[in-house]
Amino acid sequence: MNKPNIVILGAGYGGMMTTVNLQKKLGANQANITLVNENNYHYISTSLHETAAGTLHHDRTRVTIKDVIKSNVNFIEDTVVSIHPDKKTVTLKNQELTYDVLVVALGFEMATFGIPGLEENAFAITDTDSSRLIREQIEYNFAMYHNEKEKTEGRLNFIVGGAGFTGIEFVGELANRIPELCKEYDVSPSEVRIVSVEGAPTVMPGFDEALIEYATNSLEARGVEIITGAMLKEVKPDGIVFERDGELEEIKSLTTVWAAGVKANSIVEQSGFETNRGKVQVREDMRAPDYDDVFVVGDCALIMNNETERPYPPTAQIAVQAAEVVAANVKAHIENNAMHGFEPNLMGTVASLGHNDAIGSILNDRKIFGWKATVMKKVIDNRYYFKLGGIPLLLKKGKFNIFY
Ligand SMILES: Cc1cc2nc3c(=O)[nH]c(=O)nc-3n(C[C@H](O)[C@H](O)[C@H](O)COP(=O)(O)OP(=O)(O)OC[C@H]3O[C@@H](n4cnc5c(N)ncnc54)[C@H](O)[C@@H]3O)c2cc1C
Structure with a gap:
């Protein structure tokens, strides 16, 4: 050749x-x-949930491609x-x-699995643009709250479909972000709901039981409502319909984020x-x-x-x-x-539950929780930056706020 x-x-x-x-x-x-x-950038999809929740600026979750490739590569946008x-x-x-x-x-x-209204009415964390849109949607609804005379039902209900890896990581970030938004927009936290809806009997199906229990307790302690055994039936512009124990139930919301399948x-x-x-x-x-x-x-x-x-x-x-x-x-x-x-x-898996909590199973199924798992998650992210662009990229994009 x-x-x-x-x-x-x-x-x-x-x-x-x-x-x-x-x-x-x-x-x-x-x-x-x-x-x-x-795009002319590479987005770090494992951090998109942070962009979507508004806890990490999108420039911290993407890398300009030309900063990493050499002159012997022709890049076409x-x-x-x-x-x-x-x-x-x-x-x-x-x-x-x-x-x-x-x-x-x-x-x-x-992947929408043919659920009616999902494609039209739900948001998804798929790339930088879709994640920025979710961030803006959340903030817009906070900003609107005191600007409408008749309150729209469910304006401050945030629903996440799917409590697998991506759904749980996003819900964990939201649980950190919502108190900040409440302060910023003078909203009482009691007006806001974060609801995680999962079809399986527990969150993070397939994970170790102790990790599931830890994740459930961590999220519920921060106000997340977890509804399991609930099959999503429809997503409407103003809410979702799901089936649980043979009964149809509805929750009003203007923001449903689908994180249950790719x-x-x-x-x-x-x-x-x-x-x-x-x-x-x-x-x-x-x-x-x-x-x-x-x-x-x-x-x-x-x-x-x-x-x-x-x-x-x-x-x-x-x-x-x-x-x-x-x-x-x-x-x-x-x-x-x-x-x-x-x-x-x-080498194992580590899922964040917000900026200061995480769960993981590493090296021969050793379970880690809390700050140790948080540190491990950041080490994994930093290792990737190093592999991709060496020390310069690691210093530019790395996560060094290890205990935050
Ligand atoms: C929120 C979230 C958290 C996750 N967390 C983890 C984790 O902690 N650990 C883990 O191991 N995995 C995680 N994953 C899964 C992981 O992100 C994916 O498995 C991984 O991104 C797949 O890499 P990829 O190279 O196949 O594709 P991607 O990373 O999806 O990259 C595809 C690229 O192709 C480009 N592209 C797509 N279509 C076109 C087109 N038509 N023309 C031109 N360009 C196109 C896109 O812009 C993108 O740059 C997570 C995923 C999400 C969404």
């Missing part, structure tokens, strides 16, 4: 780490590397419309690209790749089944856990690890060398 064109679609965890690793591995005369992303793996082309909104090797890293989008970017399925649950079930070397020149990484890839015979969950942790193998395999592919298989090395 004569100076091949390597095209990477998406600058999330998977795409950025593939690019950064490739730019170190390949010299400018070995390949043309092109990274395509719809554009939107991917479709991929044509048989023709080895990608259609962007403003141009067409041809590739010799493609890395698909287009991430996730909201799926792979639908471009993947629409582009004719063989998919399983909307994702490309990659081979061990992270290539798509029918295309030797297409790698898939991050939430668009389905990686089977051979021990449990279930797919690994979509996480940033796995996207980052897989990106290292993808970069090495892209290099091996263009040099006709043998590729490596990818096996996730799960």
Whole structure:
């Protein structure tokens, strides 16, 4: 192959780490590397709940792409419309690209499960723009509260659909933010409700029981109402309807945030790749089944856990690890060398419950709670900044307020 064109679609965890690793591995005369992303920044999706709650400014949860990539990478700010793996082309909104090797890293989008009104009336924490919108929506309703003669029912009710990882992290941040907003807008905290609605019998289904109990107590102590065993039936502009114990119940609200499901970017399925649950079930070397020149990484890839015979969950942790193998395999592919298989090395999970509380299970299922878990969460975030942009990026974006 004569100076091949390597095209990477998406600058999330998977795409950025593939690019950064490739730019170190390949010299400018070995390949043309092109990274395509719809924005000129990489957002840190694991911190978007903080942007959405208004506890962390959005500039602290995104990184300008050109600050991290080197001159041997050509960055195109554009939107991917479709991929044509048989023709080895990608259609962007403003141009067409041809590739010799493609890395698909287009991430996730909201899954609505056909719930009526969800798409039209609920907010979702999917990217910087959607998170800023939620922040503004919350603040707008506080600002409106004393500006309307007839109070709109539920104006200060904030509902979060889904008490899994994302839902619980967001609710925890909200529980910290609401008292600040109450002070700022002269609202009594008794006028405000934060309601977490979950279909499973507990919050954080699948987590260890002791961690679930800790999370429930921590959130309830800060005023969060947790409703479990409740299936969302409809989202209206002014509230939600859910079913619990065979009965339909309604809560009025102008702000419902859906945090109960993500799926792979639908471009993947629409582009004719063989998919399983909307994702490309990659081979061990992270290539798509029918295309030797297409790698898939991050939430668009389905990686089977051979021990449990279930797919690994979509996480940033796995996207980052897989990106290292993808970069090495892209290099091996263009040099006709043998590729490596990818096996996730799960280091544990830590979920924040606000800025000063968290729960986690790390290294051989050791459980951690409270400040220790909070510190661990920040260490994980800082480690990522270091991997991505070394000490300069760590110093610029890192979280050093360890005990706050
Ligand atoms: C609030 C929240 C908290 C989370 N917390 C954790 C956590 O603590 N730990 C953990 O491991 N995981 C966590 N996750 C999951 C994690 O964020 C995802 O698994 C991870 O972001 C997937 O990485 P990715 O590279 O596949 O995609 P993303 O990070 O989603 O990146 C996709 C990129 O593609 C771009 N893009 C999308 N469509 C187009 C298009 N058509 N054209 C051009 N560009 C496009 C996007 O702008 C984005 O830059 C969390 C997720 C959320 C939402």
